[in-house]
Amino acid sequence: MYFPRPLAMGVALALLAGSTLAASPTSPAELQAAWLAEARQSNPALRAFSAERGRSFFSTTHGSDWSCASCHTSNPGQGGAHAVTRKLIEPLAPAANPRRFSDAAKVDKWFGRNCKDVLGRACTAEEKGDLLAYLLTVKP
Structure with missing residues (x-):
């Protein structure tokens, strides 16, 4: 069957997006499991994420004036505000904001932006997992 090139590309992208979305983790536990598998690629000895490493990562500046905090x-x-724009930010901890870490695409988007701002690079899977391990200990 023949499809015009733009239509064929659109169909291929839709199928790819559909399969990616269907396989996307949608809970903190699923995200952590995916990150643990990814982190073990570079660190096979890693057995679990660390809330303490996550707390330290959250509160420490990483080569710039900014930290996650x-x-x-x-x-x-609790809620916060962007350090420059002052735009309000809802609580990050899942116990205070159940919508956090519930949409894999949003998690990827915000880790991408925020890690670039704070670290100047992408966060590793181990950093993400440690941070989420810490956030899961935080109560509202």
């Missing part, structure tokens, strides 16, 4: 506050169970 710069915008999300020292208590991620």
Whole structure:
């Protein structure tokens, strides 16, 4: 069967997007499982993520003046505000905001932006998993 090139590309992209979305984790536990598998590719000895490493990562500046806490506050169970724009940010901890870490595409989007701002690079799977391990300990 013949499809015009733009239509064929659109169909291929739709099929690819559909399969990716269907396989996307949608809970903190699923995200952590995916990140653990990815992190073990570079660190086979890794057995579990660390809430303590995550807390330290959250509150430490990483080569710039910013840390995660710069915008999300020292208590991620409360709302914050962007350090420059002052745009309000809902609580980061899943116990305070159940919508957090429930949409894999949004998680990827925000980790991409925020890691670039804070670290100047993408976060590793181990950093993401440790951070989420910490956030899961935070109560509202």
